[in-house]
Amino acid sequence: MTAHYDQQPVLQARGLVKRYGSVTAIDHADLTLYPGEILAVIGDNGAGKSSLIKALSGALVPDEGEILLDGQPVHFNSPMQARELGIETVYQNLAVSPALNIADNLFLGRELRKPGILGSVFRMLDKKAMEERAQAKMKELGLMTIQNISQAVESLSGGQRQGVAVARSALFGSKVVIMDEPTAALGVKESRRVLNLIKEVRDRGLPIILISHNMPHVFEVADRIHIHRLGKCAATITPESHTMSEAVAIMTGAMEVDDSSAAA
Numbered sequence: 001m002t003a004h005y006d007q008q009p010v011l012q013a014r015g016l017v018k019r020y021g022s023v024t025a026i027d028h029a030d031l032t033l034y035p036g037e038i039l040a041v042i043g044d045n046g047a048g049k050s051s052l053i054k055a056l057s058g059a060l061v062p063d064e065g066e067i068l069l070d071g072q073p074v075h076f077n078s079p080m081q082a083r084e085l086g087i088e089t090v091y092q093n094l095a096v097s098p099a100l101n102i103a104d105n106l107f108l109g110r111e112l113r114k115p116g117i118l119g120s121v122f123r124m125l126d127k128k129a130m131e132e133r134a135q136a137k138m139k140e141l142g143l144m145t146i147q148n149i150s151q152a153v154e155s156l157s158g159g160q161r162q163g164v165a166v167a168r169s170a171l172f173g174s175k176v177v178i179m180d181e182p183t184a185a186l187g188v189k190e191s192r193r194v195l196n197l198i199k200e201v202r203d204r205g206l207p208i209i210l211i212s213h214n215m216p217h218v219f220e221v222a223d224r225i226h227i228h229r230l231g232k233c234a235a236t237i238t239p240e241s242h243t244m245s246e247a248v249a250i251m252t253g254a255m256e257v258d259d260s261s262a263a264a
């Protein structure tokens with residue numbers, strides 16, 4: 001699937017503001033995510049990327065501004081509310097529970113119950129259905145180098161664990177997947193697998209917001225790059241329109257951009 005810039009954006013932030021006392025973490029920030037794209041969000045430390053992403057994933061309630069999902073205004077008071085509307089977030093830490101197996105991790109907090117009275121009254125889990133769906137999703141995403149779905153996640157490598165977290169987001173994210181530094185803790189080979197997986201999820205129709213400090217990774221996978229500076233979008237560029245050093249220059253304020261490209 002290729003990005004559709006002529007269509008209704010899937011997710012939009014308009015004029016978001018978040019203040020912590022005298023610090024303005026988000027300062028009238030805009031962001032637009034179109035169907036079929038990987039939108040990278042880059043910015044210096046303290047630029048307000050995490051705060052922006054938290055607002056989009058329901059982990060923070062903005063003081064001002066609006067969030068639109070498929071063109072409709074939405075208000076999230078918790079991450080659960082954002083998830084219920086199809087926005088899944090993969091956090092860098094907390095990605096998976098090591099002691100649980102792969103299938104249990106995929107369904108953590110959203111376990112399937114057995115049909116009928118066994119599930120509704122006795123709350124019995126449908127382990128078989130969860131394992132089958134987990135297996136199918138891992139296979140679909142090309143993650144079947146992991147042999148056994150009932151294998152404990154603590155026995156997997158860092159890249160495989162991140163793969164499980166990405167598979168979970170693809171399993172439940174019906175509209176948007178937000179990934180916060182998914183390759184930060186990984187080696188070269190593992191990063192490559194996770195980047196391919198991210199592209200695979202995009203190609204299967206889920207648009208992605210990717211927060212990353214890794215410029216080569218961003219330039220490799222992003223369709224567009226939202227550059228965040230001083231709490232707002234300084235520019236939206238593409239890997240074709242600008243070089244990595246130009247992106248860094250915009251990020252740090254060394255290079256000015258005209259207002260037209262700042263439209264998110």
Ligand SMILES: Nc1ncnc2c1ncn2[C@@H]1O[C@H](COP(=O)(O)OP(=O)(O)OP(=O)(O)O)[C@@H](O)[C@H]1O
Pocket residue numbers: 020023024025043044045046047048049050051052
């Ligand atoms: N809970 C909080 N309380 C007070 N100040 C905060 C809080 N969260 C963030 N800030 C401040 O808001 C600003 C933006 O922080 P934020 O974490 O969103 O930036 P960031 O771009 O994600 O940075 P990094 O790349 O270092 O994670 C910073 O000045 C930070 O100190």
